[in-house]
Structure formats: C-alpha cells, structure tokens
Amino acid sequence: MxxxxxxxxxxxxxxxxxxxxxxxxxxxxxxxxxxxxxxxxxxxxxxxxxxxxxxxxxxxxxxxxxxxxxxxxxxxxxxxxxxxxxxxxxxxxxxxxxxxxxxxxxxxxxxxxxxxxxxxxxxxxxxxxEVETLGAFPLPVEVIPFGWQTTRALIEETLVSMDVLGRDTALRMNGAVPYVTDEGNHILDLHLRRIGNARQLALVLNQMPGVVENGLFIxxxxxxxxxxxxxxxxxxxxxxxxxxxxxxxxxxxxxxxxxxxx
The missing domain is CATH 3.40.50.1360 (Rossmann fold)
Structure with missing residues (x-):
C-alpha cells in the first residue's frame, strides 16, 4: 500500500x-x-x-x-x-x-x-x-480584523529597517474572502525572501498593535x-x-x- x-x-x-x-x-x-x-x-x-x-x-x-x-x-x-x-x-x-x-x-x-x-x-x-536562512517561505502574521490595513501599513513601514530581502505583504485569502483563523483573525503573509535576524523581527512584530502573533518559532x-x-x-x-x-x-x-x- x-x-x-x-x-x-x-x-x-x-x-x-x-x-x-x-x-x-x-x-x-x-x-x-x-x-x-x-x-x-x-x-x-x-x-x-x-x-x-x-x-x-x-x-x-x-x-x-x-x-x-x-x-x-x-x-x-x-x-x-x-x-x-x-x-x-x-x-x-x-x-x-x-x-x-x-x-x-x-x-x-x-x-x-x-x-x-x-x-x-x-x-x-x-x-x-531545511534552509540555511529562514525567509524563503512567506512569514505568516496573525492580525485582528479591526484596522488590519493600518496594521499592514505599519508592518511594511517597519520592514524597511529590518534585515530582510523583500517587503511585499499579502492578505491571505480563502477564495474571494479573507482567510479567518480559528480565533477569528486574519493572516498577513510577509514575502521576505531572507530573514537576517529572525529573533529581532519576531520581537518587533509582536510589539505592534493589531498583531496577535507571528510565525517565527525561536x-x-x-x-x-x-x-x-x-x-x-x-x-x-x-x-x-x-x-x-x-x-x-x-x-x-x-x-x-x-x-x-x-
């Protein structure tokens, strides 16, 4: 079988x-x-x-x-x-x-x-x-639905000062509507390509209002x-x-x- x-x-x-x-x-x-x-x-x-x-x-x-x-x-x-x-x-x-x-x-x-x-x-x-450096896979960030576009803009602004190769972000979709987690939140996928300092990025993301948690497990x-x-x-x-x-x-x-x- x-x-x-x-x-x-x-x-x-x-x-x-x-x-x-x-x-x-x-x-x-x-x-x-x-x-x-x-x-x-x-x-x-x-x-x-x-x-x-x-x-x-x-x-x-x-x-x-x-x-x-x-x-x-x-x-x-x-x-x-x-x-x-x-x-x-x-x-x-x-x-x-x-x-x-x-x-x-x-x-x-x-x-x-x-x-x-x-x-x-x-x-x-x-x-x-297995990767040498994290980041090829898009980094998921769970955000509350209220003001998610503002949260997204804040994340994109912050990424400018982070050690990453890419800064594109996308709202995860489920067909024609936003994906909803078991907790009723949305997910932003960050296309960073390479994360130079994962520990720093994880800490910075979780300090932002609107961010619930990020997908970096350090x-x-x-x-x-x-x-x-x-x-x-x-x-x-x-x-x-x-x-x-x-x-x-x-x-x-x-x-x-x-x-x-x-």
Whole structure:
C-alpha cells in the first residue's frame, strides 16, 4: 500500500512514524496542524487501537481535533491539560539552530501556545523544509480584523529597517474572502525572501498593535525528525548537539494507508 504514496508523502510518514515512538502511555501530547502532523495523528491512532497506547491529545486546530477523535485519541483542551509532556508538529521551514517558520496551515497562534506549554517540542519534516536562512517561505502574521490595513501599513513601514530581502505583504485569502483563523483573525503573509535576524523581527512584530502573533518559532523546537522516501530518518537534537540516522520499515504503517487522504 505504501508504494502508492508519493516520495514526499513517504518522507512525511517516515518522520511521523519515528516521532510517534517518543510518545508513551499517560502522556499529554500537543498535536500539530498540517499534512505532516496529520500523518502523526494517524500513527498515534493506530498505536491507540492496536497497542493499547493511552494518551490525551491537545490539538492545535479544529481540523486536527476532528482527525484525532476519528482515530480514537482522547481530545482535551489546553486548559484541562495545563501543561504537556510533548508537542509534535510540522514546520514550513527550519534552520540549523532549529528555529522555525510555521503558520502555512493557518494555525500558528494555537501551535505556538501549545508548543511553549510543553516540556519539549519535536518537529517532523521532509528534507525540503531545511534552509540555511529562514525567509524563503512567506512569514505568516496573525492580525485582528479591526484596522488590519493600518496594521499592514505599519508592518511594511517597519520592514524597511529590518534585515530582510523583500517587503511585499499579502492578505491571505480563502477564495474571494479573507482567510479567518480559528480565533477569528486574519493572516498577513510577509514575502521576505531572507530573514537576517529572525529573533529581532519576531520581537518587533509582536510589539505592534493589531498583531496577535507571528510565525517565527525561536528557541522552541528541541528536536527535528527528518524523513526520506527511502526509509531513512535523521534525528537532530539541539540540546544534545547530536545528529543520528536510522531506518524505518515502510510496511509497518500499512494499516493507516488504506483510508488516509491528505
């Protein structure tokens, strides 16, 4: 069944399968949003069903919550959990220091809140998400709808003094209408091309009235698990300073391929 997957989906599955091995019964686990995180939720659901894994999941979006319930994971709120053992999520980009750009799926606010309320954060990814310098992927910034055009103008003015290559901004759309997050906000995508000082930019953006949160995750990720289509998986631990390579059997996840659509 796994032979029907594209190489990139195989890589995503490999990273998700390996990350699921860090989850133990009794844990409270943050469940990310996006195509790679969806593989993780399916893997955990298989472990709940077949291996007796007992966990409580805190999803970072309504669609992740729906999927988690479908596969048998007990879903609770962050308020109920209060603190998490682990969050596993995808990323749109990551650099050598494991700093991230997230928010391509529109859930950056909940994702950042959940990740920072965890003992550790693991990012699952394929090799295409690794970059030398953040910024090729548009940086999402969540803004409140009231006065969003003024907020946009303020951001564009501020970017003039930032170490970035581009300053184009765009309101994210959902067809003919603005995209609305789970919290009822809009997203501005900043096309910066290269971010020279991500830490500074993150701080400056969040000081602006109208900005709720930005998609730069600085010093939040502890480990990146990067999958490859041939079954290899690379584990990078920023705290230990280690890089390990393993191999995962693609046939082990055959049960979750049958009805999974991405």
């Amino acid at each position: 796994s032979s029907d997957l594209s190489p990139i989906d195989k890589a995503k599955f490999i990273s998700a399968k390996r990350a699921a091995q860090f989850v133990e019964s009794g844990m409270k686990v943050g469940l990310g949003t996006g195509s790679t995180a969806a593989w993780l939720v399916r893997c955990l659901g298989e472990m709940v069903r077949d291996d007796g894994l007992r966990i409580k999941g805190v999803p970072t979006s309504t669609r992740t919550a729906e999927l988690a319930r479908q596969v048998g994971i007990e879903v609770i709120s962050l308020d109920e959990a209060r603190w998490l053992d682990l969050t596993i999520d995808g990323a749109d980009e990551f650099d050598g220091d494991l700093n991230l750009i997230k928010g391509g799926g529109g859930a950056l606010l909940q994702e950042k809140i959940v990740a920072t309320a965890s003992d550790q954060m693991i990012v699952i990814s394929d090799a295409s998400k 010093d939040i990720c502890d480990r990146v698990i990067m999958g490859f289509a041939d079954g290899r998986v690379e584990l990078r631990d920023i705290n230990e300073g280690t890089v390990d390579t393993e191999r995962i059997d693609l046939t082990e996840g055959a049960n979750i391929f049958a009805d999974f659509t991405d």
